[in-house]
Amino acid sequence: MDFTAIDFETATRQSDSACQLAAVRVRGGQVVDSASWLIRPRPLQFSYQNIQIHGITPEMVQDAKEFGELWPDILDTFGDDCLIAHNASFDMGVLMACLLTHGHPVPEMQYSCTRAIARRTWPHLPRFGLKPLSDWLGVQFKHHDALEDSIACAKVAIAAAEHLQVETLEQLEAKLKMSRGAAGEWGKKGPTKASGGRQRRAKSPVLPRPAPEPIEEVLKTPAGTDLQRLRIRAEFVRPLNGQRVVFTGSLTRLAREEAEQLIVCCGGQCQAAVSRRTNLLVVGATDPRTRASGRSVSTKEEKARQLIAEGAEVKILSEDDWLQMIATM
Incomplete structure (x- = not known):
């Protein structure tokens, strides 16, 4: 353009x-x-x-x-x-x-x-x-x-x-x-x-919604994303408008700071801990400290699953699924 x-x-x-x-x-x-x-x-x-x-x-x-x-x-x-x-x-x-x-x-x-x-x-x-x-x-x-x-x-x-x-x-x-x-x-x-x-x-003909963009087209390398492209989409589509988001585990696609900036572009708000007000938990790779403690999931994910069992509307997504959502909404 x-x-x-x-x-x-x-x-x-x-x-x-x-x-x-x-x-x-x-x-x-x-x-x-x-x-x-x-x-x-x-x-x-x-x-x-x-x-x-x-x-x-x-x-x-x-x-x-x-x-x-x-x-x-x-x-x-x-x-x-x-x-x-x-x-x-x-x-x-x-x-x-x-x-x-x-x-x-x-x-x-x-x-x-x-x-x-x-x-x-x-x-x-x-x-x-x-x-x-x-x-x-x-x-x-x-x-x-x-x-x-x-x-x-x-x-x-x-x-x-x-x-x-x-x-x-x-x-x-x-x-x-x-x-x-x-x-x-x-x-x-x-x-x-x-x-x-x-x-x-x-x-006026209603134009069909474009097919979702394959995640491979947005995620350029195993260790990074085309951030600018995602930010343009996020700024206009605002897929997380008003939602509270928590990250857990080790992110592999983005640095944590980049991921938090992307949440803001999406209209969302980052939280440090999971609560009943949390809308989305993004789960990265299992942290070595979690594995060392003998747990398969982090305490944040345990808390989110507990709240879901109690009726809270908390969505849990992997890092790739979260990026896929932003790239295709």
Whole structure:
């Protein structure tokens, strides 16, 4: 997944009144760089309604550069990337209007829209605005700040690729049967369904849940895991949201600290000891001290089994089964 996510804020209803722009560069499904510019619109006029939305005032941009002065730096930041925005028609419209107002030619650009991507990836959702969509995915951000919105937009695209188990933007578009949008001196044409025709929500096909990813694809070596891949899945799927987790025994796939960090990414909370409030016990290899004492299981596992016998809802999983759960939910 290589692309640049962008977001504009405007001073008025006029498309060429950009007062803030942010760009977030993604490489291999990772946010690797970002940039943000305050922009002095021409003329320097703001509507009260727009200030109420984004909080940017004339005083904040009166000493900033106009879009025309910033364009060489912005263009260098964009590079040859496909641009992605949420409601991309708006942001690309602002970009093209600003270029026209400030006398710059419109370069040939490719773009896509995370709203369109989300509608095809999760057609069952009731709303596809950036805020409700981010709330559903567990992405926390400050709405209507261009940089925060750009990061949230990037995370939506990354989450869609992770959900559909694809590695590139091209594969994501192919999976969703989407054509890429394009813009230039001739105008712009947004991303559309490759088969043509307007998509109606009532008739939207429900995409089948992807087959579980084989654990061998996630666990790269006998002694370690592809942590970044697991963390991306954990951050968006949150398979242990609100659950209390205890580890026992010697972990072989992850260091204990890495395992505890992964629990937090999954939305869970680590506990030192098993209690009635424990939801999950992850069991590693039997500790040598346990074997030396003549026991086959640890005291934590004994406690968990006792609580289960008394009616407590404690789940016991091996380390591999726990990682399998995170990798496939």
